[in-house]
Amino acid sequence: xxxxxxxxxxxxxxxxxxxxxxxxxxxxxxxxxxxxxxxxxxxxxxxxxxxxxxxxxxxxxxxxxxxxxxxxxxxxxxxxxxxxxxxxxxxxxxxxxxxxxxxxxxxxxxxxxxxxx
Amino acid sequence: xxxxxxxxxxxxxxxxxxxxxxxxxxxxxxxxxxxxxxxxxxxxxxxxxxxxxxxxxxxxxxxxxxxxxxxxxxxxxxxxxxxxxxxxxxxxxxxxxxxxxxxxxxxxxxxx
Numbered sequence: 001x002x003x004x005x006x007x008x009x010x011x012x013x014x015x016x017x018x019x020x021x022x023x024x025x026x027x028x029x030x031x032x033x034x035x036x037x038x039x040x041x042x043x044x045x046x047x048x049x050x051x052x053x054x055x056x057x058x059x060x061x062x063x064x065x066x067x068x069x070x071x072x073x074x075x076x077x078x079x080x081x082x083x084x085x086x087x088x089x090x091x092x093x094x095x096x097x098x099x100x101x102x103x104x105x106x107x108x109x110x111x112x113x114x115x116x117x
Numbered sequence: 118x119x120x121x122x123x124x125x126x127x128x129x130x131x132x133x134x135x136x137x138x139x140x141x142x143x144x145x146x147x148x149x150x151x152x153x154x155x156x157x158x159x160x161x162x163x164x165x166x167x168x169x170x171x172x173x174x175x176x177x178x179x180x181x182x183x184x185x186x187x188x189x190x191x192x193x194x195x196x197x198x199x200x201x202x203x204x205x206x207x208x209x210x211x212x213x214x215x216x217x218x219x220x221x222x223x224x225x226x227x228x229x
Contacts, residue, residue: 040125043161043204043219090160105151106217108160 003027006091006109013081014117021076021112023091031096032074033106034066037088049074050096081116088113119220120144121207126224130195137191138223140205147218149208150181150188154201155222161204164190192225200227 003026013019025032034046046060049068063085065077074091092106122141130136142150150167165172167179167188178191192199205220 040221042121042221045217105163106161108162110160 004091004093004107004109006089006112008112009110010113010115012115012117013078015081015083017081018077018079020078021089021091021114023074023076023109025072025074025091025093025107025109027093027095027107029093029095029107030071031094032068032071033092033094034074034076035090035092035108037090037111039087043090047076078114081114083116086114086116120218121205121220123203123205123220123223125221126226128223128225130225130227132195132197132227132229134195135191135193136195136225137189138203138225139187139189140220140223141185141187142205142207142218143186144207144209144218145183145186147186147207147209150179151206151208152177152179152188152190153204153206155204156201164203195227197227197229200225 005024007022011019030051032049036044036046045058047054047066051071063080067075067077088111090111091109094106120143124138128136152164153161154164155161165174165177165179167181169181171180176193180189188205190203202222202224204222207218209216209218
């Protein structure tokens with residue numbers, strides 16, 4: 001398997017709820033990512049962390065809040081979401097060679113399928 | 118125009134046939150290219166990188182055409198297990214400031 005785990009696998013929440021998605025990688029990688037995948041749309045990169053530092057935030061609404069306490073764990077905190085936020089949220093990791101900023105192959109977790117009612 | 122464009126399909130192909138599909142990209146500065154495979158309700162997994170000279174891995178052949186700005190994936194002697202969505206990925210930029218651009222995928226269904 002990929003060595004990247006995500007919990008929960010499925011989540012249903014109301015628009016006023018607060019929940020968190022968790023990702024853990026067991027591959028010794030130094031970069032982690034959150035992606036959103038909606039039906040028939042390309043993967044949308046949301047956040048990137050290199051060595052626990054957030055290096056990218058692709059204009060994601062503030063109702064999504066990432067947290068990276070160490071290089072193996074990544075969280076996505078959710079609050080006051082909208083129905084259009086329903087999607088598959090994928091976590092990925094890779095080994096980023098800092099000298100050239102080269103990001104190797106991305107390994108994905110199984111995703112959290114989120115439904116916002 | 119989308120940055121990375123793929124025919125969504127589905128491509129319905131009989132088992133044993135050869136199938137090919139393309140992915141076009143809009144930015145001529147694109148550096149690297151990849152094919153990922155995503156099974157239904159599963160995560161994407163790297164299938165193969167695409168090298169300038171073209172490369173082959175078993176029944177799979179990837180080609181890059183920089184002049185026309187597309188990459189292709191050819192699958193020979195297709196198996197039922199090849200049924201999946203194939204995602205094209207393009208890497209833009211160098212150094213620490215670069216990004217991966219994903220296509221929406223081409224769905225392939227292999228029929229017995």
